[in-house]
Amino acid sequence: MRKPLLILMVAVVVLTASSVAAEVRIRCASTTSTQNSGLFESLLPIFEKKTGIKVDVVAVGTGAAIEIGKRGDADVVMVHAKELELQALKEGWFVHRHDLMYNDFVIIGPKDDPLKIRGLTSAVAAFKKIAEKGGKFMSRGDKSGTNIMELAMWKQAGVDPKGREWYLEVGQGMEKTQRIANEKRAYTLTDRGTWLATKDKDKLDMAVVLEGDPVLFNQYGVMAVNPEKYKQVKYREAMQFINWLISPEGQEAIAAFQDKNGNRLFVPNAT
Amino acid sequence: MGLNLEYIHVSKFYQGVPVLRDCSFTFPLGSSYAVMGPNGSGKSTLFRIGALLEEPDRGEVRFSVGGQLLPQDLHLRRRVTMVFPRVGLFNRSVYQNVAYGLEIRGVGGREQAAQVERVLELVGLAAKKQQHALTLSSGEAMRLGLARALVIEPEVLFLDEPTTSLDPANAGIIEDCLLRLRRERQMTLLLVTHDPAQAWRLGDALLRMENGRLVAADLILPQECLT
Amino acid sequence: MDTVVSGFASAFRMISAGNPELLKILFLSLKVSGLALVLATLLGVPAAAAVALRRLPWRSLFLGLMHTGMGLPPVVVGLFLYLLLSRSGPLGFLELLYTPSAMILAQFILTVPIVVSLAHAAMVGVDPVVRLAALTLGATPLQEAATIIHEARYGIMAGVTAAFGRVMAEVGAVLMVGGNIAHYTRVMTTTIALETDKGNFDLAIALGVILLGISLAINLGLRGLQRLGRVESGVILWD
Numbered sequence: 001m002r003k004p005l006l007i008l009m010v011a012v013v014v015l016t017a018s019s020v021a022a023e024v025r026i027r028c029a030s031t032t033s034t035q036n037s038g039l040f041e042s043l044l045p046i047f048e049k050k051t052g053i054k055v056d057v058v059a060v061g062t063g064a065a066i067e068i069g070k071r072g073d074a075d076v077v078m079v080h081a082k083e084l085e086l087q088a089l090k091e092g093w094f095v096h097r098h099d100l101m102y103n104d105f106v107i108i109g110p111k112d113d114p115l116k117i118r119g120l121t122s123a124v125a126a127f128k129k130i131a132e133k134g135g136k137f138m139s140r141g142d143k144s145g146t147n148i149m150e151l152a153m154w155k156q157a158g159v160d161p162k163g164r165e166w167y168l169e170v171g172q173g174m175e176k177t178q179r180i181a182n183e184k185r186a187y188t189l190t191d192r193g194t195w196l197a198t199k200d201k202d203k204l205d206m207a208v209v210l211e212g213d214p215v216l217f218n219q220y221g222v223m224a225v226n227p228e229k230y231k232q233v234k235y236r237e238a239m240q241f242i243n244w245l246i247s248p249e250g251q252e253a254i255a256a257f258q259d260k261n262g263n264r265l266f267v268p269n270a271t
Numbered sequence: 272m273g274l275n276l277e278y279i280h281v282s283k284f285y286q287g288v289p290v291l292r293d294c295s296f297t298f299p300l301g302s303s304y305a306v307m308g309p310n311g312s313g314k315s316t317l318f319r320i321g322a323l324l325e326e327p328d329r330g331e332v333r334f335s336v337g338g339q340l341l342p343q344d345l346h347l348r349r350r351v352t353m354v355f356p357r358v359g360l361f362n363r364s365v366y367q368n369v370a371y372g373l374e375i376r377g378v379g380g381r382e383q384a385a386q387v388e389r390v391l392e393l394v395g396l397a398a399k400k401q402q403h404a405l406t407l408s409s410g411e412a413m414r415l416g417l418a419r420a421l422v423i424e425p426e427v428l429f430l431d432e433p434t435t436s437l438d439p440a441n442a443g444i445i446e447d448c449l450l451r452l453r454r455e456r457q458m459t460l461l462l463v464t465h466d467p468a469q470a471w472r473l474g475d476a477l478l479r480m481e482n483g484r485l486v487a488a489d490l491i492l493p494q495e496c497l498t
Numbered sequence: 499m500d501t502v503v504s505g506f507a508s509a510f511r512m513i514s515a516g517n518p519e520l521l522k523i524l525f526l527s528l529k530v531s532g533l534a535l536v537l538a539t540l541l542g543v544p545a546a547a548a549v550a551l552r553r554l555p556w557r558s559l560f561l562g563l564m565h566t567g568m569g570l571p572p573v574v575v576g577l578f579l580y581l582l583l584s585r586s587g588p589l590g591f592l593e594l595l596y597t598p599s600a601m602i603l604a605q606f607i608l609t610v611p612i613v614v615s616l617a618h619a620a621m622v623g624v625d626p627v628v629r630l631a632a633l634t635l636g637a638t639p640l641q642e643a644a645t646i647i648h649e650a651r652y653g654i655m656a657g658v659t660a661a662f663g664r665v666m667a668e669v670g671a672v673l674m675v676g677g678n679i680a681h682y683t684r685v686m687t688t689t690i691a692l693e694t695d696k697g698n699f700d701l702a703i704a705l706g707v708i709l710l711g712i713s714l715a716i717n718l719g720l721r722g723l724q725r726l727g728r729v730e731s732g733v734i735l736w737d
Contacts, residue, residue: 009540027596027677036696041680058596058677072585073595175696202697230585232593322634349636359627362649371645372635416631423635 025054026237029066029074031145032173034220035059037193037265042257047244053237061173063143069094069223072230075238080145080191080220089223096239097223098246101254101266104217105149106195107210108178109135109187117187117209126210127157134166136186140177141169145218150189153215175202182206191218193265200261220266222246246270273300273336274350274426276321276459280330283316283483290316292483293330300426303453303460305470308480314463315356317480318429321461322353349376353429358416360404365396368404368415372423390422393451395444410441417445421452427459435465442469449473509704520704527685528712530598530672531665534605535613539658542613547643549614550621551629561618567611572604573670579604580674596677601685604671612661620653621646652723659720663713 034040035057044055055076058068062079069077070093077094079085080102089097107126109117115135120126130137131154139161140147154161161167168186170177174194181188182204192211198204222242227235244250251268258264276298283291291313298304306314319325320332323343334341334351341347352372361368369387373379378386391397394414399407404415413433420428430449434442446469452458464470470477479487512520549557581587583595594600624646632645647654669687676683678692686705693702 032695035680056596056677056679056682058679070586072590173695179697198697230590232585232591319630324630324633345636345638348633351634352636353630353634355627355630357625357627359625359629359631361628361631361645362651371632375635375637375641419631419635 023054024052024234024237025056026075026234026241027056027058027073028076028078028241029058029060029064029068030078031062031065031080032059033144033146033191033194034078034080036173036175037197038259039254039257039266043245043250043253046253047241047250050244051237051240053240055241061142062145062148069225072225072233074225075234076222076224076241078220078222080218081148082219082221084148085221085223093226093229094223095226096242097221098242098270100220100222100245100270101251101268102217102219103191103193103266104211105146105189106192106208106216107187108181108190108195108204108206109209110185111205111207113207113209114185115187120210121213123153123210123213123216124156127153127159130166130187131157131159131161131164134164136166136168136181136184137161138177138181138184138186138188139167139169140174141171142173144174146174146189146191149216149218153189156215178202178204178206193259193263196261196263196265197259219269273457274341274459275299275335276351276427277333277335278317278321278330279333281317281320281327281332282329283313283320283325284328290483291320291327294483294485295330296478296485296488298427298459298461300459301457302475303462303473304476304478305474306461306463306478306480307465307467307470312480313483314480315431318353318431318461318463321427322351322429323348324353349423350425351427351429352420352423352425353431354413354416354420354433356432356435358412360407360412360415360419363404364400365391365402365404365407365415366400369418369422372419376423386422390418393421393448394418410437410444413437414441414444414448417448421448424456425458428461430460430462432463432465434469446473505699505703506707508700509707512700512704513708517704520701520708522681523684523686523689523705524708526598526683527666527687530601530685531605531662534602534665535609535658535662537602537606538609538613538661542610543617543647543654544643546614546617546621547647550618551639551643551646561615564611564614564618568615570608570611571670572608572668573674575607576604576671576674579607579671583675595675596679596683598676598683600675601672601683604675605665605668608665608668608671609661612664613657616657616660617647617650617654620650620657623653624649655720655723659716662716666709666712 040057048054058074060068062081062084065077065079066084066088068074070088078100085097088094107117107123109115115130115133117126117129120129139150170180174190175198177188178190178194178198179202187209195208199206222245224235224238224242225233227233251270254266254268255264257266278294278296281291281294282289294317308314316325320327334343334347361371366387369390370383373383373386388397391400394417396411396414396418399411407415417433434445437445449460450473453460462473477489478485548554549560579600580595582589583592583600584590585595594603628649629642629646632642637645667687669691672685673688676688678684678688686709690702690705
């Protein structure tokens with residue numbers, strides 16, 4: 001009765017120790033859409049091979065990702081909400097922010113486009129039309145980068161959609177929002193990466209109705225958590241990661257990344 | 272040197288109700304005492320206090336050797352044991368039940384096996400060594416309970432109604448066993464029984480209890496036989 | 499409907515092929531919940547024994563806490579632990595957030611009340627005469643506890659199994675403190691949630707099937723063990 005107990009306790013200690021293993025890991029808070037695009041699966045092994053640093057990605061909404069950085073629970077934050085990023089930078093939570101890459105947003109809607117959005121070139125005009133015609137619009141409503149862009153559009157269009165019966169806030173990730181828009185024959189704003197990755201898979205009966213307006217470009221940024229705020233932040237390794245991402249090598253890796261269907265989802269634009 | 276047991280003005284209350292009232296008696300080593308009395312007269316409680324399983328509310332129980340008072344620690348508790356009316360067998364095999372007392376004293380291996388065998392022979396359960404204890408009949412269960420107690424070679428043995436619900440055959444096995452022990456070893460035996468004939472067969476002296484009091488102590492055998 | 503059917507189909511394909519991604523997630527789930535449970539048992543069973551065998555003054559409060567603890571919402575446990583382990587929280591210096599260790603800790607908190615409550619109930623259900631027998635045969639307090647634990651073993655094992663089932667199935671706590679990091683803190687339940695969100699029903703269904711399979715296997719195993727005990731004892735209480 002004693003011996004098996006002893007073996008068990010040793011096993012427990014060993015196993016517990018192995019989960020607190022001594023390897024270099026840094027934590028990157030990013031967004032669900034970035035992770036779901038598959039970008040990290042492509043980039044991180046390259047970086048790890050080069051430097052031996054493992055990057056753990058915690059994928060949440062943009063707002064949450066920045067919050068995680070502000071709490072010091074991440075070492076690097078990569079999101080696509082430049083205004084929020086700059087604000088947080090100004091407040092001193094982060095340092096060394098760089099533009100990283102962009103993809104663009106597109107407006108998608110039912111294939112038959114009941115509101116006749118197709119043909120317009122201005123995104124703001126499209127939003128105005130949707131509001132005027134009272135067509136259904138699905139919003140992510142979760143403070144994500146996409147959501148923030150969408151709200152900025154409404155503002156520019158001079159419309160307050162909150163509370164209107166054609167405006168529905170889903171509070172979920174991009175793919176789910178798309179699927180719900182599909183079910184309800186609504187329009188929504190999405191990022192091209194998610195759209196391309198999911199339109200066939202989820203059998204969406206939708207199409208892109210507006211694209212190409214520069215105002216819809218979705219800028220990604222990367223920044224390090226300020227080590228002066230949190231001593232334990234792995235600042236040096238975080239900077240290694242950031243520097244690699246904005247280096248020619250890293251930018252090339254981003255450009256080279258293709259999703260399952262061969263689409264290049266991101267355009268690197270670090271300066 | 273014999274282990275003497277003394278009850279000195281022992282009283283016990285359960286939630287205010289007196290169960291033992293001012294009991295005093297001396298049990299020198301080596302004698303057998305039959306304890307008789309109606310149900311609820313306090314016999315079991317008297318036994319549990321003597322076996323150091325419960326503490327008296329008033330008075331005390333004393334164990335002494337050659338006039339020297341012994342501290343009531345684990346060491347003493349291991350020289351005294353009791354078999355309960357419902358026995359309380361462990362959820363294991365017959366062998367393991369008997370071996371328990373030896374296991375906890377650190378006696379293992381061949382020594383343990385030999386002693387367990389010996390005692391099982393004594394109660395006639397050697398053949399059922401590997402059987403699960405809870406599958407035994409009530410007679411066999413009591414015999415096993417006795418074996419379990421005997422293997423540790425107690426100096427004071429309390430038997431609370433060992434044969435009350437047993438058939439004559441099983442009762443006979445137990446009585447034979449006890450008689451053998453009395454011949455072979457110096458052991459104080461206290462036995463609750465409702466059978467006067469059994470009291471006569473097994474006991475040197477008879478104690479009667481009524482309502483928590485020791486009301487009589489008859490000598491069944493001539494006084495000279497008591498040490 | 500055919501999403502579901504094709505999901506099941508690819509699920510079985512994945513399982514029989516021994517998909518490495520699948521195996522990794524499976525192994526982590528077993529490791530996290532397994533370790534949590536082992537720790538909960540090593541701590542919880544002796545604690546339950548102490549409370550069952552000694553008249554401790556805070557017994558009622560402790561047991562009340564344990565009984566309530568059985569129903570703790572995992573996501574709430576996750577939230578509180580998150581706030582504690584965050585670098586901006588009191589225990590941030592431990593650097594435990596978003597690691598498997600934090601997940602083990604969260605699940606430990608979830609399993610301890612179950613193990614303690616059910617072990618305690620099992621031990622209290624042991625015939626008091628058996629306890630007296632152990633004492634009169636000369637058991638030390640430690641030996642007494644070991645004996646009672648042994649006597650109550652089937653009830654205790656049922657408690658341990660129930661606790662294991664509960665944490666294998668939960669997603670709230672491990673998600674909050676683990677962060678669902680790929681290849682690191684992703685377990686079966688969090689992966690099912692993630693993949694379903696992404697519309698990857700194949701992997702989600704495969705994991706769902708496996709999760710159910712493990713539950714079933716554990717429960718059948720437990721029944722087998724209990725049956726063993728029942729037959730031996732010949733006690734006529736049919737299960």
